[in-house]
Amino acid sequence: xxxxxxxxxxxxxxxxxxxxxxxxxxxxxxxxxxxxxxxxxxxxxxxxxxxxxxxxxxxxxxxxxxxxxxxxxxxxxxxxxxxxxxxxxxxxxxxxxxxxxxxxxxxxxxxxxxxxxxxxxxxxxxxxxxxxxxxxxxxxxxxxxxxxxxxxxxxxxxxxxxxxxxxxxxxxxxxxxxxxxxx
Amino acid sequence: xxxxxxxxxxxxxxxxxxxxxxxxxxxxxxxxxxxxxxxxxxxxxxxxxxxxxxxxxxxxxxxxxxxxxxxxxxxxxxxxxxxxxxxxxxxxxxxxxxxxxxxxxxxxxxxxxxxxxxxxxxxxxxxxxxxxxxxxxxxxxxxxxxxxxxxxxxxxxxxxxxxxxxxxxxxxxxxxxxxxxxxxxxxxxxxxxxxxxxxxxxxxxxxxxxxxxxxxxxxxxxxxxxxxxxxxxxxxxxxxxxxxxxxxxxxxxxxxxxxxxxxxxxxxxxxxxxxxxxxxxxxxxxxxxxxxxxxxxxxxxxxxxxxxxxxxxxxxxxxxxxxxxxxxxxxxxxxxxxxxxxxxxxxxxxxxxxxxxxxxxxxxxxxxxxxxxxxxxxxxxxxxxxxxxxxxxxxxxxxxxxxxxxxxxxxxxxxxxxxxxxxxxxxxxxxxxxxxxxxxxxxxxxxxxxxxxxxxxxxxxxxxxxxxxxxxxxxxxxxxxxxxxxxxxxxxxxxxxxxxxx
Numbered sequence: 001x002x003x004x005x006x007x008x009x010x011x012x013x014x015x016x017x018x019x020x021x022x023x024x025x026x027x028x029x030x031x032x033x034x035x036x037x038x039x040x041x042x043x044x045x046x047x048x049x050x051x052x053x054x055x056x057x058x059x060x061x062x063x064x065x066x067x068x069x070x071x072x073x074x075x076x077x078x079x080x081x082x083x084x085x086x087x088x089x090x091x092x093x094x095x096x097x098x099x100x101x102x103x104x105x106x107x108x109x110x111x112x113x114x115x116x117x118x119x120x121x122x123x124x125x126x127x128x129x130x131x132x133x134x135x136x137x138x139x140x141x142x143x144x145x146x147x148x149x150x151x152x153x154x155x156x157x158x159x160x161x162x163x164x165x166x167x168x169x170x171x172x173x174x175x176x177x178x179x180x181x182x183x
Numbered sequence: 184x185x186x187x188x189x190x191x192x193x194x195x196x197x198x199x200x201x202x203x204x205x206x207x208x209x210x211x212x213x214x215x216x217x218x219x220x221x222x223x224x225x226x227x228x229x230x231x232x233x234x235x236x237x238x239x240x241x242x243x244x245x246x247x248x249x250x251x252x253x254x255x256x257x258x259x260x261x262x263x264x265x266x267x268x269x270x271x272x273x274x275x276x277x278x279x280x281x282x283x284x285x286x287x288x289x290x291x292x293x294x295x296x297x298x299x300x301x302x303x304x305x306x307x308x309x310x311x312x313x314x315x316x317x318x319x320x321x322x323x324x325x326x327x328x329x330x331x332x333x334x335x336x337x338x339x340x341x342x343x344x345x346x347x348x349x350x351x352x353x354x355x356x357x358x359x360x361x362x363x364x365x366x367x368x369x370x371x372x373x374x375x376x377x378x379x380x381x382x383x384x385x386x387x388x389x390x391x392x393x394x395x396x397x398x399x400x401x402x403x404x405x406x407x408x409x410x411x412x413x414x415x416x417x418x419x420x421x422x423x424x425x426x427x428x429x430x431x432x433x434x435x436x437x438x439x440x441x442x443x444x445x446x447x448x449x450x451x452x453x454x455x456x457x458x459x460x461x462x463x464x465x466x467x468x469x470x471x472x473x474x475x476x477x478x479x480x481x482x483x484x485x486x487x488x489x490x491x492x493x494x495x496x497x498x499x500x501x502x503x504x505x506x507x508x509x510x511x512x513x514x515x516x517x518x519x520x521x522x523x524x525x526x527x528x529x530x531x532x533x534x535x536x537x538x539x540x541x542x543x544x545x546x547x548x549x550x551x552x553x554x555x556x557x558x559x560x561x562x563x564x565x566x567x568x569x570x571x572x573x574x575x576x577x578x579x580x581x582x583x584x585x586x587x588x589x590x591x592x593x594x595x596x597x598x599x600x601x602x603x604x605x606x607x608x609x610x611x612x613x614x615x616x617x618x619x620x621x622x623x624x625x626x627x628x629x630x631x632x633x634x635x636x637x638x639x640x641x642x643x644x645x646x647x648x649x650x651x652x653x654x655x656x657x658x659x660x661x662x663x664x665x666x667x668x669x670x671x672x673x674x675x676x677x678x679x680x681x682x683x684x685x
Contacts, residue, residue, distance in 0.1 A: 109579070
C-alpha cells in the first residue's frame with residue numbers, strides 16, 4: 001500500500017479524480033445503512049422471547065450471527081470506499097454509461113408506483129394499472145397518447161384474463177358489475 | 184435399469200399434448216425474457232409463481248424449467264445482435280459473436296450458439312439423468328451437519344468468491360438472510376423482526392423480494408441512465424451453416440460441455456465462470472489465435488456450450504440436495520416449496536413421477552428451443568426492438584401485478600417498492616443481488632439444520648464439523664478461499680496503484 005491510495009485527493013494522478021464525490025457519499029450512506037440494519041438486527045434480537053429446552057439453540061442465535069455479519073461487512077464496505085475502492089456499478093444493455101444519473105426520472109417512477117398502490121383500493125386495479133403503465137412509459141420518454149392507448153388496452157386485457165381465465169380476480173373498482181371485467 | 188424405465192415413463196408423461204404445451208409456453212417465455220434486456224429467468228419464474236398456483240406442480244415446474252433453459256438460449260441472441268451485452272453468462276459470447284455479426288457473419292454466430300446450446304444442453308441433460316439418482320442415493324445418508332456444510336460452501340462461493348467485491352457480496356447475503364428471518368420462527372413459533380405488523384408474521388414472500396430486487400431494482404437502475412433513441416440491432420448477415428462452420432464448431436461445443444457441466448454441478452456460481460474458462464481454452468487451442476477479438480467462431484461455440492451445460496449442471500445439486508447455487512435456482516427451490524415439495528435426496532423416491540417428467544421435459548424443451556431460436560430468430564429480433572419506455576413500463580406493471588397477486592394486499596406493494604429501491608442502490612454500488620436471493624431462500628433452511636444438529640449434539644458446537652463429509656467440505660472450502668486470497672493479493676501487487684473502477 002502506497003500512501004497515495006489512503007487519501008484519494010481530487011488531484012491524485014491514479015484515476016481517483018474521476019470518482020465524483022457524490023458517488024462516494026452515496027457509498028458511505030449505503031454502507032452506513034447496512035451497518036444500521038445490522039445494529040437493528042442485534043438490538044431487536046434481544047427482544048425475541050427465547051424459551052426452549054436447555055442445550056438447544058433458540059430463536060435468537062441466528063439473528064445475532066446475521067446482525068454481526070451485516071455490521072462487519074457494512075463497516076468493511078465503508079473502509080473499502082475510504083481507501084478508494086468503490087463498488088463497480090453494474091452493466092446492463094440499456095444503460096448509457098456516459099450520462100449522469102437522472103434522479104428526477106427515478107423519483108417520478110417511485111411516485112408512479114406510490115400512486116398505483118394508493119389507487120388500487122380506491123378505484124380498482126384496472127385504473128391503477130393504467131396510471132402505472134402510462135406514468136412509467138411517459139416518464140421514460142414515450143409519446144403520451146401512444147402510451148395511454150397501450151396502458152388502457154393492457155390493463156383491460158389483464159383484467160379480463162384474470163377475471164375469466166386464472167380464477168384469481170383483481171378488484172374491478174370503478175368497473176364493478178361490468179361483464180368480463182368483474183370476475 | 185430402473186432409472187431408464189422411470190425416464191421412459193417420464194417421457195410418456197411429458198409427451199402428453201397438455202404438458203408439451205406447457206413446455207412450449209415455458210421455452211417461449213424463457214427465450215423472450217432471455218432476449219429482452221432488463222428481465223431474466225429468475226424474475227420471470229418469480230412473477231409466474233402466484234399465477235401458477237392453480238396448476239398442478241408437474242405442469243408448473245415444466246414451465247419453470249423451460250424458462251430456465253430458454254433464458255440461456257435467448258441471452259446469446261441479444262449479445263450477438265445488440266451492441267450492448269447484458270446477461271452476465273453471455274458476455275463472453277458478445278466478445279466474438281458481436282464482432283462476427285458486425286463483420287457480416289451474424290448468421291453463423293447465431294447458428295453456432297443455438298446448435299452449440301442444443302448439443303451441450305442435451306449432453307448435459309444426459310449426464311444429469313445418469314448422475315442425479317446416484318447422487319440422491321448418496322445424499323440420503325447426509326445428516327443435518329453435512330447440509331450445514333454444503334450451505335456454508337454455497338453461501339461463501341455465491342457471495343464472496345464471485346463478483347468484484349467479496350465484502351459487498353457478503354453484505355448482500357446478509358441482507359437476504361435478514362429478510363429470511365422476518366416472520367415466525369418455525370421451531371419455537373416466536374415472532375421475529377415483524378415490527379408488530381400482523382401481515383409480517385408470515386414472513387416476507389419470496390416472490391415480493393425476487394421481483395422487487397430484479398424487476399423494480401433493474402427498472403429504476405436503467406431509468407436513471409437510460410440509453411435513448413432507437414435500439415441498434417446488427418442485421419443478420421452471411422451464410423448459416425457451411426462445411427467450415429461445422430468443422431470449426433464441433434470440437435468447441437464438446438469442450439464447452441465438458442468444462443461447463445462440472446462447474447455447474449459444484450457450487451461455483453453457475454454459468455459465468457464456465458464461459459470464461461471455455462473462452463480461454465478455445466483461445467489457447469485455436470490454430471489461428473490472432474482471430475480472437477475479431478470474430479472467431481470458436482469463441483462463440485465454446486462459451487455458449489459451456490453456458491448451457493453449466494445451466495444443466497446447476498440442476499444436479501438443486502434436485503439431489505435441494506441446494507440452489509444461482510439466483511434462478513434459488514427461485515425454483517422456492518417454487519418447489521410453494522407446492523409443499525422439498526427438493527433434495529428424497530425427491531427421487533417421494534416424487535419420482537414428477538421429477539422424471541421434469542427431466543424428460545428438459546430433453547423436449549431443448550429440441551423446441553433449437554427450432555425456436557434458429558429458424559424463428561427473426562421474431563426475436565423484433566422482440567429485441569421493443570421501444571424501451573414501453574418495455575420498462577411493462578416490467579413495472581407486471582412486477583406490481585405479480586406481487587399483488589400473491590396475497591391481494593397493498594402492503595406487499597409497499598415492501599416491493601422498498602426492496603426495489605434497495606436493489607437500485609445495490610446495483611449502483613457493486614453489491615451483487617444474487618447472494619441476497621440465495622441467502623433469503625437458503626437462510627431459513629440453514630438455520631433449521633444448524634439448530635437440528637445442535638439439538639442432537641445437545642449444544643456441542645463440534646458436532647458441526649466432526650462428520651467426515653462436513654470436515655471434507657470445510658477443508659476444500661478453506662483451500663479454495665486461501666487460493667482466492669492469494670490470487671487477489673497477487674493481482675494487487677501487480678497493480679500497485681489501486682485505481683477504483685468507475
